[in-house]
Amino acid sequence: MFTIAVQQQQYKTYILSDETAGSQLEVVPERGGIITRWRIQGQEIFYLDTERFANPDLSVRGGNPILFPICGNIPDNTYTHNGQQYTLKQHGFARDLPWEVTDQVTQDKVSLTxxxxxxxxxxxVYPFDFQVLFTYELQGNTLEIRQQYKNLSSRSLPFSTGFHPYFLTVDKAGLEFEIPSQKYQDQITKEIHPFNGNxxxxxxxIDVAFKQLTSQSASVTDNSRKLKLTLDYSNKYPILVFWTLKGKDFYCLEPWSAPRNSLNTGENLTVLEPGSSYTASVRLTADFF
Incomplete structure (x- = not known):
């Protein structure tokens, strides 16, 4: 049985449930369209800093923030377009702005658009007209996020997009990584290092970017939680970023469509022609063992 309930917490929260699987998803449209929680059989998949979440002046640290129209930051938070300078803060504005719910489905699956x-x-800060549609679909132990980006401008639309999922962990030493790349770039020192899985x-x-991906799937096994997380992503995401802070009970494995500063450099930048659209998808599967 699939259901959607709405609760008025600090923000209006949509709770998607696959009751047969005991899987639940919480989405807060007005706080950046974010998924704040994902539970399977009562076990939290995502980490959430509830104090930061409660403060609208702070960016959310936890759940699955949306990155658009840039991933990462740009030098001095500025870029130039058509001779004019604009200010765009790290990861863009999508994660901070209110989104609107346009569709709810509870037949054969549960989804929210x-x-x-x-x-x-x-x-x-970004002189273009666009529409971004996200569908969060929950079925069993799988969360799928389908996206559509539309250029409503009369000129080309440059952007990058991605996600910043915070996965809950209690013992990082017990993590095993299967990432389809043999090297990464340290985003702090810019040095390239071989990757042996550790x-x-x-x-x-730790803030590193894997760029030469050899497949559209990565996984992390958390032995302390007896949990294997698998991240499948369309080929629109040629970069995976891994980020964590010492002493914090999370790690992030982030699919990005382009690296930092791509709005200035053009590297992997998506450019949509007027009136055209672009689709992408990301799927997360959580298996307890």
């Missing part, structure tokens, strides 16, 4: 349309606020979790921060 949200939309973000360009407006005066977005055009002040990270040095004694470091204060």
């Amino acid at each position: 949200l939309v973000l349309n360009s407006n005066e606020q977005t055009r002040a 990270f040095d979790f004694s470091r204060d921060e």
